[in-house]
Amino acid sequence: MKRILLVIVVVALYVLHQDFWFWRTAHPLVLGFIPIGLFYQACFSVAASLVMWLLVKYDWPSQLEREIEQPEPE
């Protein structure tokens, strides 16, 4: 269940990258000079970092590290 939720979050973020709603406008200008489309994509990068943190915290493949310590089967 946890993994399914994480997959949904990642897919949702990927979809949110296609922000067609700010396609043809520069307004509002954030801080008076940052076009909204650029600001949105900058926020997207921060969100991507947060999602990566979620993946690392809740779905870290620690079994791989344990596995390499085990001997090879015959």
Next chain:
Amino acid sequence: MIPAIVVFIYLATVLYIGIFAFRKAKGREKAEDYFLASRSLGPFVFLFSLFGTNMTAFAILGSSGHAFSNGIVTFGLMASSSGLVIPLTIFLIGTRVWALGKKYGFMTPVQMFRDRWECGHIGTVIFVVQAVLLIPYIIIGIMGGGTTLNAISGGVVPYWFGGAIVAMVVMSYVFFGGMRGTAWVNTFQTILFLLFGAIALIVIGVGMGGFTNAVQAIQSSPALAPLLTRERISPLYFFSYTFIPLSAIAFPHILIFCLTARKMNQFKKTVIFYPLCILAIWLPCVFLGVMANRVTDVPQIRAKQEARRVLATQGKTMAPEARDDLREKAAGDDVILLLLERYAPFWLAGLLGAGIMAAVMASDSQILALSTMFTEDVFAFYGGKRRFGEAVQVQTGRIFIVIITLFAYAVALRAPETIFELAIQYAFSGFAALSPLLVAALFWKGSTKWGALAVTVWTAAAVAAVAIFQQVVPAPAPAPGQNPNIVVCAVGGIEALSRTPAGTAVFGFMPVVPMVIVSALLMIVVSKITRTPRATTLARYFKLEAT
């Protein structure tokens, strides 16, 4: 000339770090130490060197140049999509490759493929395609070095000499320092160019009297206002670009870098901070690239804008050669350097120039990766290591480094493309199309060597086809407000294959989209009708997943 002197001091520092690392290395004649730093990199060096090795000349020069011509869309196209896709692939694929490398001693992706799919010569075919696709990446670094030194020195250092200096410095520390030297140099360089973005933004912003007026001026100009939106790029093209970062994990130098971590935990920081590092370097560069359009007192920038204007208004009636000439004049690869020259004090321009050089010189990892691949996938695989020993293998790797650098330099002197186009059109799309190899090898028991061969041959053929198509059908001139594409093939009134001002479109998508999809389909279909490896081989790979 003062900035150029600062840059030369920087180059000497880089050289020292590389050679210093070499002296500190123990057991340096061991291939694993020279090529993988004995799989011993700590979390800090691993994060910064892995990020740094993926940030090449176009992270600073190409991004600001692309933004100068295309506007803010550059950030969404290349930076934020990479900020999601690249750490995700490092998380899913990089960690697994690290574990398999640690367990079975792999030093290259091809070694893993050969073992996983029980193949020999098919691995050699994959090596050849990877090597051919990697070389443009190395050329980018040398071209960027030549452009940067030429601009920073105010033209005193010619392009050919600047490229030669960069090639020599990179070759020297890779030659002596191997992976350890390269990783430390990359760490130093990454810190420098991460600082670069913030400092450049502040200095140029202050110099321009703040950005608010500049943005308003751009908005009030009908020709420039679209640069603050994404209307010049189609949503399909924008979507296509999210396939390009799939190339990162398929690049041999990135995958080989994944093998250098001491522990798997070291991937955690890399995965989490990767999007923020991209944000820190790309956002200022893209923004400054757009703002350069408001700089009216730099003749070189005015000349670029004029070339862009003539291309848009009269390009249709021009000969293809004349259009290419104008495109080259309008290219903005050096706008960030021109902004620094205009607004930064001399001493700071030198430091910031060093920051640019740091990004430009990321070709070190690619050179080392090619050398590692040659010595492991060809020299060792075909008996060289067994006959001549490991010390000779390392020396062979060093000789290969010299040869490949000289070759890349020779090509860089003749290549007419802008830095950005060269990288995107050939290397990135090709490696993205190879990414199904990794997914299949690591996650699908049913994949076979014949599926891998089909993917590799298709990738090579598709890259060659796009290159030939773009040579045969010259790029049309951009036509604001109209569809400038040359439609070569239409299906039911829809453009199936077109030549666009920026490249090629297949049903409106960049070629990378069908290339990746067909690669994945070929892997599935061909694997389904051919025999899988033995159960004992599969057990070695998939018990990792079963636990």
